[in-house]
Amino acid sequence: MAVAAGQADGEGDAARRPRSTRTRRLADGLTETWQHHLSAGLPPADAARAAIAEFGSVDQITDAFVVQALVGGPLGCTLLAVVAALITAATSRRSYRRARVGENAGLGLVALDVAMVAAVLLVTPTLVWPMLVAVPVSLARIGLTLRSLPRARAH
Incomplete structure (x- = not known):
């Protein structure tokens, strides 16, 4: 003190x-x-x-601050931008430009998933059961999103 x-x-x-x-x-x-x-x-x-x-220990408090800073700061803003872009693309019926915004949203979603998986693996000292579900799901979403992006460009 x-x-x-x-x-x-x-x-x-x-x-x-x-x-x-x-x-x-x-x-x-x-x-x-x-x-x-x-x-x-x-x-x-x-x-x-x-x-x-x-x-909690200094490490626990520091880890909580790091996660909060990532989620509340740049990742939170990126998430809002991705959601807005997905809504814009999903509600587009006649505008090809608005539909193409979905491609950028997909890339943003991949960036969010990569950042969150990295943050969880770096900050969490041991594996817990929610991570055993969330990390593979995020990796699968990354793969599926990246696989679908070239097809979106071809159309």
């Missing part, structure tokens, strides 16, 4: 950089949990260990 006090006093480089809302909320929650354990009578070191145990 000395780090938080040093940052609050404006010491160090980290104090000069603006923190994201999520980081602030995490730090506030961790501090509140630490103070709760202190008020319950635990010594400061034990209260800190108990608060960290509730929040």
Whole structure:
């Protein structure tokens, strides 16, 4: 907790950089949990260990931030763009140009699948049963989408 006090006093480089809302909320929650354990009578070191145990290890918190940043940031925007492109292509009845947007949406879907499979494999330390289903399904979707794209170009 000395780090938080040093940052609050404006010491160090980290104090000069603006923190994201999520980081602030995490730090506030961790501090509140630490103070709760202190008020319950635990010594400061034990209260800190108990608060960290509730929040998870540094690796778990970091992994959650990485996944959240990917899903909430560029991947979230890409997903919205892919959905919009698929809707545009699917509702096109007379416009060849609008129908061709589906090809770009397919490429975007492949990019999303590759990014998510890579993120899951890099971030998750052990395999869990949902991954045993989701990863092969994503790989199959990647293959089927890529296989269908050249046929779409030929027509």
